[in-house]
Structure formats: C-alpha cells, structure tokens
Amino acid sequence: MINLPTLPPINSAFLRAFITDAVRVRCGRTRDLRPLILTYFVTFRCDMRCTYCDYTDHGYAHRFKELESEGAREVLRICREGVPAVAFSGGEPLLRSDIVELVRYARTLGYRPISMFTNSLMLEEKQEVLEDIDYLQISLDTIDEELQDRLSGCRGAGRRIVNNIMRYAPLQKAKRFRLNINCVLSPANLDSVPELLRFAEETGVRFTFSPQLEADGQAATVLHDPDTRHRYQRAVAAILSHKRSTDVVLDILPFIRHVGNFQSGSCYPMLTPRVYPDGTLRFPCSIVCRSAPSVPELGSWRQVAMVLRKTPATCASPCLLPCYLEMSLLAEHPFALLQELT
Numbered sequence: 001m002i003n004l005p006t007l008p009p010i011n012s013a014f015l016r017a018f019i020t021d022a023v024r025v026r027c028g029r030t031r032d033l034r035p036l037i038l039t040y041f042v043t044f045r046c047d048m049r050c051t052y053c054d055y056t057d058h059g060y061a062h063r064f065k066e067l068e069s070e071g072a073r074e075v076l077r078i079c080r081e082g083v084p085a086v087a088f089s090g091g092e093p094l095l096r097s098d099i100v101e102l103v104r105y106a107r108t109l110g111y112r113p114i115s116m117f118t119n120s121l122m123l124e125e126k127q128e129v130l131e132d133i134d135y136l137q138i139s140l141d142t143i144d145e146e147l148q149d150r151l152s153g154c155r156g157a158g159r160r161i162v163n164n165i166m167r168y169a170p171l172q173k174a175k176r177f178r179l180n181i182n183c184v185l186s187p188a189n190l191d192s193v194p195e196l197l198r199f200a201e202e203t204g205v206r207f208t209f210s211p212q213l214e215a216d217g218q219a220a221t222v223l224h225d226p227d228t229r230h231r232y233q234r235a236v237a238a239i240l241s242h243k244r245s246t247d248v249v250l251d252i253l254p255f256i257r258h259v260g261n262f263q264s265g266s267c268y269p270m271l272t273p274r275v276y277p278d279g280t281l282r283f284p285c286s287i288v289c290r291s292a293p294s295v296p297e298l299g300s301w302r303q304v305a306m307v308l309r310k311t312p313a314t315c316a317s318p319c320l321l322p323c324y325l326e327m328s329l330l331a332e333h334p335f336a337l338l339q340e341l342t
C-alpha cells in the first residue's frame with residue numbers, strides 16, 4: 001500500500017495494473033488489458049425517480065432480480081481474483097439490507113479503492129459503510145432544493161442531500177474516505193453549475209459530472225438545441241476553469257474536453273467490467289452486450305477472463321458513458337492520474 005496525503009490508500013495491485021495497461025495502450029496491445037475496477041450494480045431499486053434515469057423508467061429492478069447475499073459475495077470473491085478495485089453502484093446500493101456486510105466483505109477480500117455511488121438518502125441509517133469506503137460519490141445536480149426535488153422526482157430530496165453532504169464532508173479525514181458530488185448536466189441545471197462548484201469548494205468535497213445521456217450513451221437530444229448547447233458549453237467552461245484554478249474538479253482534463261464537445265474516444269471496456277444485480281456479466285458494456293453469462297455460474301475468474309477475452313470489444317457508435325470514457329482516457333493519458341496523486 002502507498003499512503004498519499006490527498007488520497008486514501010491505493011492498492012499497489014491497482015497501480016501496477018494501471019501502469020501496465022497504460023503501456024499496453026501505448027503499444028497498441030489493447031486486447032491484453034487488465035481490468036482495473038469492477039462496477040457492481042448490486043440493485044436496480046431506487047428511492048428516487050430522476051427524470052434522466054433509465055434504470056427506474058424501464059423496470060430494471062423487475063428484469064434483473066438481485067442475488068441473495070451469498071451470491072453477491074460469490075461475485076465479489078470471484079472477481080477479486082482478477083480485479084483490484086470495486087465500485088458499488090445501482091439503483092441505490094444503500095437499499096440493500098446487506099450492503100454494510102457486502103462492503104466489509106469487499107474490504108476483507110482486499111479490494112482497494114472501494115467506491116460507492118449513492119443518492120445518500122439512506123446514508124444515516126447505513127453510515128457504517130463509511131468505515132470501509134474510500135470514495136463516496138453522492139448525486140447532486142443543483143443546490144436549488146426545489147429544482148433538485150423536481151429532477152429527483154422526490155419531494156424533500158434536495159434538502160436532505162445537501163444536508164448529508166454538509167454533514168459527512170467533515171468526517172472525510174477521520175474516516176479516511178473522499179467525498180465527491182456528481183452532477184448530471186441537463187437543460188434544467190446548466191445555469192446553476194457555478195453555484196454548485198462553489199458549494200463543493202466551500203464544503204470541502206470534490207466534483208464530477210457527465211452530460212445527460214440517451215439509453216445508447218449518446219448526448220441527450222435535448223442538449224443539442226442551439227441555445228441549450230451554448231448554455232452547456234458555458235457550464236463546461238466553468239468546470240474547466242475550476243479544474244485549472246482549484247482542486248475541486250476530479251474529472252481529468254481530457255474527459256472534460258471530450259464531453260464538452262460531445263466527442264467520444266477509444267473505448268477499452270476491459271478496464272471496467274460490470275456485473276448486474278442478477279450476477280450477469282455485461283460485456284463489453286450494457287449497451288452492446290449480446291450475451292450475459294452469470295459470474296457465479298462461470299465459477300472462477302479464469303472462466304470470466306476467458307469470456308472477456310473472447311468477446312469482441314467493438315461498437316458501431318462509440319458513446320459518452322462516463323465510467324468507460326474516463327477510464328479509457330486515463331489509460332491513454334496516465335499522467336493525468338499522477339497529477340491527481342500529487
């Protein structure tokens with residue numbers, strides 16, 4: 001382990017894999033990349049109904065039944081043989097009754113960093129997760145509480161999320177985790193981005209963002225209207241300016257430039273394999289996944305790795321899905337990660 005002053009401990013296996021991947025990308029050996037982060041969607045249930053979210057609109061929670069605790073532990077155990085870091089995602093991961101135990105289990109397996117993407121509404125009840133989490137990402141699109149309520153489809157959510165961020169931000173040092181807010185840029189919140197950046201700075205948390213996307217991962221049609229596009233570019237310019245003048249913005253510069261122009265890039269989905277609540281492996285990604293074998297049924301990382309290697313990782317229309325795009329850009333621009341570490 002190395003311990004850096006500004007970041008939680010990073011697994012040396014993660015750094016080794018990252019450096020190896022960056023060299024292989026540079027040499028064009030992109031079929032030999034090593035996975036870096038498992039994105040485990042532990043549930044598609046959610047206690048919010050965000051206007052831009054596909055997972056709730058299309059009844060995902062019914063289509064993809066969650067594994068019981070034992071099955072979820074099996075997914076974590078198998079994938080740890082080949083992946084150094086994990087991100088718990090959803091839906092709302094804190095809705096799982098066993099989430100504290102699953103995160104603790106991930107820690108005992110040696111995953112690091114461990115991240116969680118949450119809307120925070122259940123955080124007080126499940127705050128034990130903070131003992132084992134390195135990065136906590138809370139979704140917040142605006143500090144205008146009424147607007148946030150509308151975007152979340154949930155009355156009172158705006159105030160509760162802002163209060164949670166202010167409550168848990170001061171605990172970062174003592175509990176050894178880093179908190180960031182994640183904002184989805186949609187026509188409704190474009191003009192309030194500077195305020196949100198100021199809030200992040202004053203509260204001592206970091207900031208990430210993505211544009212609103214369609215189900216195929218392309219920028220939402222509503223962002224292409226000329227006036228909205230202009231406002232979008234102004235919001236991204238504010239983010240870029242904060243990136244240059246403060247350490248608030250976590251997204252790397254190449255990512256900000258790409259999404260600022262709605263421009264995708266090379267995609268290396270091997271870096272971030274994702275598993276759905278029912279234990280199925282969605283590779284190369286949820287958009288172009290054709291067959292989805294079950295990780296517990298595959299039974300070992302060796303079998304999972306064979307599926308990853310045999311599945312052609314190509315698509316006709318490269319997208320802006322942030323976890324794929326940003327990790328792929330990091331592999332192409334490894335010094336951007338080093339800048340974050342200094």
Ligand code: SF4
Binds near residue numbers: 047048050090091092
């Ligand atoms: S909190 Fe996340 S999963 Fe829940 S509705 Fe909003 S975007 Fe979707």
Ligand code: SF4
Binds near residue numbers: 217286313
């Ligand atoms: S660019 Fe990557 S994440 Fe996007 S559709 Fe293609 S393979 Fe999937």
